[in-house]
Amino acid sequence: MSTREYNFADIEAKWQGYWEEIGLFRMDERSPRQKFYALVMFPYPSSVLHVGHGRNYIIGDVVTRYKIMRGFNVLSPIGYDAFGLPAENAAIQDGLHPAISTEQNIKRIRGQLKRWGLGYDWSREIATHEPEYYKWTQWVFLKLYEKGLAYRAEAPVNWCPSCATSLANEEVVAGRCERCEAEVETRYLPQWLFRITDYAQRLLDDLSLLDQWPQRVTVMQANWIGRSVGAQVEFRLAETNQPLPCFTTRPDTLFGVTFMTLAPEHPLIEKIVRDTPGEKEVLKFARRARSLRVQERTTPELEKEGIFTGKYVINPVNDEKVPLWVANYALMEYGTGAVMAVPAHDQRDFEFAKKYGLPIKVVIRPEGEELRSEEMSEAYIEDGIQVNSGKYDGLDNRTAMKRIVEDLAARGRGKEAVAYRIRDWIISRQRYWGAPIPIIYCDKCGEVPVPEEDLPVRLPEKIDFTPKGKSPLATVADFVNTICPHCRGRARRETDTIAQWLCSCWYFLRYLSPHASERPFDPTLVNKWLPVDQYIGGVEHAVLHLLYSRFIVKVLHDQGFVNFKEPFKALFTQGMIVKDGAKMSKSKGNVVSPDELIDKYGADTQRLYTLFIGPPEKDAEWSDRGVLGAFRFLKRLWDLVSEFAGEVKDANIEEIEPEALPPRMRRLHRKTHLTIKKVAEDIERSWHFNTAIAAVMELVNELGASRPQSPAASQPVGPSKAGPSGPSTDGQAAVLKEALEAAVMLLSPFVPHIAEELWETLGHKPSIFHQSWPAYDEEATVAEEIEIPIQINGKLRSRILVEAEATDEEIKSAALADQKVQKHTEGKEIKRTIIVPKRLINLVVK
RNA sequence: GCCGAAGUGGCGGAAUUGGUAGACGCGUCGGACUCAAAAUCCGGUGGGGCUUCAAACCCCGUGGGGGUUCGACUCCCCCCUUCGGCACCA
Incomplete structure (x- = not known):
């Protein structure tokens, strides 16, 4: 037997080296x-x-390689989001100093990415913790600062x-x-x-430009932004006439x-209660309310x-005097x-009013009904008819909502x-x-931005990291003490650092000129x-x-x-891979390491299984048995190609004449042609790699059944080895060749x-990724005979084989001639016949 | 509470515009090979009924209940469950 061993370790190392050597993924x-x-x-x-x-990167790699074969000039870069708390x-x-552990981790991860066989332009690799990179993260900060978009404030955080x-x-x-799940406090x-x-x-607004984003992400962003339309209405303090504007979405309930009510943080509170009998109590209440934890x-x-x-x-609508609470x-x-x-029409206000005995005044009633505040057990928040609302x-x-706002605006006491x-x-x-x-x-000069030059x-290197509630940088005198860029006097540096999120806000721009030192x-x-x-990534970043x-x-x-205006035209969010029903994590002990898997089965097996596990946008459960199935398939493919390679070498695919072939x-x-069609459709239409692989x-499987020694393909192999793929059957060798090459390419x-490797085995020069993606021949996908299911009253009763071009009449008479059909229609009248061309026939009988 | 996604064999999952439910894989059962095992290969495999066995045949079956239709996993209405997101935002 000439079958070679599927030595994945050697093969994978060989081709990874080759791609690197020819610069397959270097963007030109x-x-x-x-x-x-x-x-x-x-x-x-x-x-x-x-x-x-791995799922994220494997999907990305499929896209990269597919697009290369489709003739695109592909940029596929990689880097590391290297700043952050865990280090x-x-x-x-x-x-261990974060700089050291980060470098070590980058080294290991780089090795993993390479072992997966992922195609990146490694000459563009970046890491956000390097001064050459974060210099420009700081530059971004300064650009926001210049426009007043970065500011310092004492805020409850x-x-x-x-x-x-x-x-x-x-x-x-x-x-x-979000990171450590500790309860958040207010400070x-x-x-x-x-x-x-x-x-x-x-x-x-620009979410509407993102029609190639998953809707759930754009919906989440819209919810997060949380736009509400209403009115700003100017109330005034009764004694001083000082304006106290408030926002409402329900000006109709004015x-x-x-x-x-005022928020406990409201700066006005202190002023208005000064020297009043309740001052102490009010301030005490406000202080207590403020100290509550965010989630409480x-x-x-x-x-x-x-x-x-x-x-x-x-x-302002009726000059009524109402009490002001905190x-x-x-x-x-x-x-x-x-x-x-408005206790009658807002549930929170309703509860509050009930508790403190404040009046409840109905101003909207449901159409065709009365509404009495004494009888209400909850606020009425639906639409209705205005009552107790003066001229409205x-x-x-x-x-009324529109009119009231218009009228307020006319008097300068409110606006939309x-x-x-x-x-x-x-940040x-x-x-x-x-x-x-x-x-x-x-x-002297106050807050001064560091000049761009x-x-x-x-970041200073020598430092005590122990968290103290303020930045560790504050303890490094060399760092803190500096000179004012304006007056050259003594000055201090800001000691907080920038949230790592900013580093990843512009890295996709840096990939185009990763080594530029001037900009x-x-x-x-x-x-x-x-x-x-x-763009491909996890939905957790929505x-x-x-x-x-x-x-x-x-x-x-x-x-x-x-x-x-927008950084990412199309977004794909892949689902999570879980194990034993839970997200993989060290603490749960359910982490599947790619390294061991690759040692045992090779990267291709892991890639294939990852893609086969299910539709990529959905979560999926990892199964070790499934991995084995992927491995078996690759081995079968390997054996098949190895076995046939010699026989099909000289065959010419161009010369296939379908009519001359055995069935x-x-x-x-x-x-073969149907598969070529389906795989491209599955990739392009829905990214359903699982069904593409299944195809x-x-x-x-069909190829395997064409094996000469397969009982289905020929008589038991006799002393003559010529068999069905002998010299007299060049056309057959060509069909085999076509099928093998398609399978390998797809x-x-x-x-x-x-x-x-198999592409080479089949007698071609590398790289297969320099080949263009195979095209299918529409004509070759057409069957000469098709099976038509026969339904009687919607129930499947039989099937018939008909010519692909059979007319409705022919299909109908063939169906009526069918024994089982006759049995079911015996003594009954055929009321209706429905024929779906090439799909089915349904006889309605009674 | 509100918004969104989903519910299909023992399991992961397939089913263009409504048109043969369960592709492909895993598992499992039977067989071949083997001293034996592993690996590999071949075949069966939704549930039930009928049947000595098998074939054939029949019934049921895509979370539950209704509906539309010649025909529904697919469309409509109601309900249940699971998972995500938001949640005193005036």
């Missing part, structure tokens, strides 16, 4: 071919990657006690730290923020306002509490921090307004392992290559990385640095190493 800036930017979310270098991470926490634990740093709102999930600290709220409307403060379960300030405000459920960050309360009585509330749920983005981190914020504080502000990116190249044609990147790109666009070969020829498996983006 001068190529005239159409560009395609394929991007995978770059890895965070914490320890090693598991097979779950620093590890340093605290075992004393989400504080993660375990990470010992502040967090952005996007990093808080259900009151817990008051001076922080650096980005005015992402200035871009809220555009971030929302006549039902019976009190007003913002749940509907919170017991609604408040206190009367002793002051009153005037309602309430624990009012939020300073939303609207104006002052809320008009009798109007439907939607109309929009409020957003999204908050400004807190300060009180930790070491990040890019220092490039700001200097000078006693002084970048990067380098962050090359504008010509960036404008040519962006937006990214296909409102973090993906929202932040959109924001930063818009800022850069506005300043003329780039000419596109089995004709079927294989047809199957090739079918082809290989699998090549999925299992590139074995494909290259």
Whole structure:
């Protein structure tokens, strides 16, 4: 037997070396071919990657290789999101400097990526912790600072006690730290923020440009931005006439306002209660309410509490005087921090009013019904007809809403307004392992940005990482003490670092000119290559990385640095791979290591199984048995090609004449073309690699059945070895060759190493990826005979074989001639006949 | 509570616009090869009924209940379950 061993280890090493050598994935800036930017979310270098991470990169690699074969000039870069807390926490634990552990991890991960056979342009590799990179992250910060989009404020922040740093709102999930799941506290600290709220409307509007994003991601972003349309209405303090604007989405209920509430943080509180009898009590209440933890403060379960300030405000629609309260459920960050309360038509206000005996005044009633406040057990929040609303009585509330706002606007006491749920983005981190914020504080000049030519502000290396609630950088005198760029006087540096999210907001621009030392990116190249044609990553970044990147790109666009508005044209979010029903994690002990798997079966097997496991956008359960199945398939393919290679070598595919072939070969020829058709459709239409692979498996099964020694293909092999693939059957050899080559090519983006090797076995010169993707012959996919199922009253009763071109009449008479059909129609009348061309016939009988 | 996705054999999953439900793989059962095992190859495999066995045949079957249709995993209505996201945002 001439069958060779499937020695995957050697094969994979061989071709990985070869691709590197010929620069298969090196992007050529001068190529005239159409560009395609394929991007995978770059890895965070914490320890090693598991097979779950692999899915992301494997899918990306399939896209890269497929697009290359489709003739595109592909850019497929890789890098490392290297700043961040885990490295620093590890340093605290075992004393290894983050710079060292990060470098070590990068080395290991780079090795893993290469062993997977992933195609990257390694000459463009970047890591965000390198000064050559973070210099430009700091530059981005300065660009925002110049436009007033970066500012410092003493803000109540989400504080993660375990990470010992502040967090952005996007990093808080259900009151817990997104990373470590510790409960988040509120602290008051001076922080650096980005005015992402200035871009809220555009971030929302431009979601409509992202028609190649999964809808759930755009919906999540829209929800996160949380736009509400309403009105800003100007109430005034009764004594001083000082304006106290509030935002409402229900100006139609203005006549039902019976009190007003202020957020405990509201700056006005202190002023208005000064020297009043209730001063102490009110301030005490406000302080207590403020100290609540974020998740306690913002749940509907919170017991609604408040206190009367002793002051009153005037309602602009009817000049009514209503009491002003402080309430624990009012939020300073939303609207104006002052809320008009309409207990009859808002559930929170209703509960509050009931508790404190405040009046409830109905101003909207359901159509055709009365509504009495004494009988209400909950607020009526639906639409209805205005009552107790002066001249607006009798109007439907939607109309009244518009009129009331118009009338207020005419009197200068209100206007249409929009409020957003999204908050400004807190980017300060009180930790070491990040890019220092490039700001200097000078006693004379105040806050001074570090001049561009002084970048990067380098991270000092020698440092004590132990978290103290403020940045470790504050303890390094050499770092803190500096000179003011303006007056040359003594000054101090900002000691917070930039949240790592900013590093990943622009890395996809850096890939175009990764080594440029004079600028962050090359504008010509960036404008040519962006937006990214296909971005691939996890859905967990829906409102973090993906929202932040959109924001930063818009800022850069506005300043003329780039000419596109959105960074990622198409997004694909792959599902998670779980094991034993849970996300893979070291602590759960359910991590499947790719390294062992590759040792045992090879990278191609792992790749094939990962792609075969299910539709890539869905979560999937990892199965060790499934891996074995993938391996078996590759081995079968290997044996088949090895076995046939010699016989088909001289055959000429061009000379196939289907009519001259025996039926089995004709079927294989047809199957080959059907498979070519299906695989491209599955890849292009829905990325369903699992069904594409299944189709090739079918082809290989069919091929296996064509083996000379297969009982189905020939008589038991006699003393003569000539068999059906002997010299007299060149046409048959050509069909076999065609099928083998198609199978190998169609699998090549999925299992590139074995494909290259078998391509060579079949007598071709590498690389298979220089071949263009196979095309199918429509004519070859047409069957001469087709099977038509026969239904009687919608139930399947029989099947008949008919000529593909058979007319309806012919099909019908063939069906009626069928024995089983006769049995079922005996003595009955055929009422109707439905024929779906080439699909089925249904006889309706009675 | 609101929004979204999903529910198909023992398991992962297939089924263009409504048109043969269960492709492909795993598992399992039977067989071949073997002293034996592994590997490999061949064949069966949704449930049930009928049947000595088999074939043939019949019934049921895509979370549950209705409906539309010649025909429904697919469309419509109601309900259940699971998973994601949001959740005092005025």
